[in-house]
Structure formats: C-alpha cells, structure tokens
Amino acid sequence: MAIVLTLYKLAALLGAVILPDIETALKIKAAFESLGPEYKANVQALTDAAQHANQETIDKVNAWLTANGFDPLPPDPAIAK
Amino acid sequence: MINGIDERKLLPAIVFCFCVFVGGCLLLAFGCAVRHLPNGTTAPATTFEQVLAWNASAAQANDGFADNVIGLQRAGFLSVPDAKTILLKQAAIASADARITTRITAAAACGAQQAGANATPAQLDSAAAGCSAIFAPAIGQDIVLILGAISDLNTSALLAVKDPVKKQALSDLLATIEALIQKISSSLVSVGVLKSASLVESRPLLFAEVQSWQ
Numbered sequence: 001m002a003i004v005l006t007l008y009k010l011a012a013l014l015g016a017v018i019l020p021d022i023e024t025a026l027k028i029k030a031a032f033e034s035l036g037p038e039y040k041a042n043v044q045a046l047t048d049a050a051q052h053a054n055q056e057t058i059d060k061v062n063a064w065l066t067a068n069g070f071d072p073l074p075p076d077p078a079i080a081k
Numbered sequence: 082m083i084n085g086i087d088e089r090k091l092l093p094a095i096v097f098c099f100c101v102f103v104g105g106c107l108l109l110a111f112g113c114a115v116r117h118l119p120n121g122t123t124a125p126a127t128t129f130e131q132v133l134a135w136n137a138s139a140a141q142a143n144d145g146f147a148d149n150v151i152g153l154q155r156a157g158f159l160s161v162p163d164a165k166t167i168l169l170k171q172a173a174i175a176s177a178d179a180r181i182t183t184r185i186t187a188a189a190a191c192g193a194q195q196a197g198a199n200a201t202p203a204q205l206d207s208a209a210a211g212c213s214a215i216f217a218p219a220i221g222q223d224i225v226l227i228l229g230a231i232s233d234l235n236t237s238a239l240l241a242v243k244d245p246v247k248k249q250a251l252s253d254l255l256a257t258i259e260a261l262i263q264k265i266s267s268s269l270v271s272v273g274v275l276k277s278a279s280l281v282e283s284r285p286l287l288f289a290e291v292q293s294w295q
Binding site: 035039040043044047049050051053054056057058060061064065068070076 | 114115116117118119124126127129130133134136137139140141143144147148151154161164165168169171172174175176178179180182186189190193205
C-alpha cells in the first residue's frame, strides 16, 4: 500500500495530466482480440475502428478550432465517408 | 487514517497504478494479431489483417494524443497557437491514415474476391497485394506524410510544451504511433506492395535526441 501511495503522490506532484490513454489502450486490445475466423468481417471491423478514430480526431480538432475562433479544416475529398 | 494512510486516497491511488500498469501492458502487446478459430485454436492473421490492426491502433493512439493536447491547452500547459500547431499535425495524420485505411481495405476486399472463399492466408495476401498495386504510390506518400508530421512534432511543435515530463510523455506516445506506422510500412514491403522501404524508414527524431543537441 505504501508503494501504491508513493507512486500516486509522485504522479500528483508531477501533475500527471498525461497518462497513457487507458481507453485507447483498451480499444487497441479489443481490435486485436476481436479477430475472428472470417477474413472479410475482420477487415471490416478493423477498418471501422480506424475510420471511427480518425473521424473522431478530425471532429475534435475542428471543435477545438471553432471554439478558439479559427476556421475548421477543409474536408478531404480523398476520404471515403 | 489507517497506519498513516489516508483512506480517501487509497482507492484513487490503486486505480491510478492499475491503469498505468494495464495501459503499459496493453501498449506493449500491440504487435500480436491472431485469428480465433471456431474450434478454440488460433491461427496467424493475414498480412492485411495485421496491417489493418496496426493501422487501427495508430489511429486510436493519435486520437488519444489529440485528447492530451487539448487537455494540456485547457489546463494552461500549452498556449492556443502552440496547441493549434500540434492539433493541425494530428488532423493531418488522421486524414492520411484515413486515406491509407480506405486503400488497404479496398485492396483486402478485392483480394478476397479474387482469391475465393477457400483461399489460404498466403493466397489472400498475394491477391490483396496484387490489388493494391494501383494504390501503392499513394499509400507510400501518406506513410511518408505521417512520419514527417511525427518528425515535425518531435523537432519543433512539442518544444512548446514547457513541462519536461509532459513533453516526454507526448513524445513517447508519438513513438508508439511511429512504431506502428513503421510496422505497416515493413509489412507492405514484405508482401511487395511498397517496392522499397528506403522512403519510409527514415526514422523521425525523438524528442530526447533533439534535446541532446540543445
């Protein structure tokens, strides 16, 4: 327990805003463990996971840009919706 | 208080340590894609499944990176102009990765159609590699674009993060993304989609290397 608390205090002292993103790590794990026997289903699931994450990144950057008075990013015509 | 330990801090402390431990273990395990068969055994994934799994991981890590940058800016560790510079790079990486995803997926689907329902993993890889020939230059360009953006972040944009611990943490996350992209590149070279790794193996500098020059 003492070691646990020491690590916690150390992290608090360092202002541990940045942890390894646990949600990201769990998603990564899910992407690998969900590979079933079906090739097409695996390809689609992994594609969906990547496209969802990429769209989420672009959406949150756009939201941040707009909230801070900047223009949003122009849409990328090469990205299939 | 129990033995000098504040009970109110105990649960968050345990949760924190558990999250760091599990997060570290999972990030270390990002390289092993396997196919779970109906009889309970496993088989190796095809190259294109593996590439797509690394690709999904890179996209998710990039998404997590953007979360951290926005959080740092809101907490006052980054100025708005500096955060903007970094976030525009993150968006460029996301767009490039989305294009790579679309092209690899199209090649994998085309390969499955050409190889037929009873194809072996090697036959699927071969067919998908043939299908992706038309996309190869664009995939190569986007891989170079992503590695270049990571290099830019490490050599300039991240220098705006004044706290060395947070800067190093961001640099480590970038190294994870970079490693995943390098694995994608190497795999695509191994199945003959990319002709040479020379364009994409110019490893971007890590923050620690830049720091050692200053």
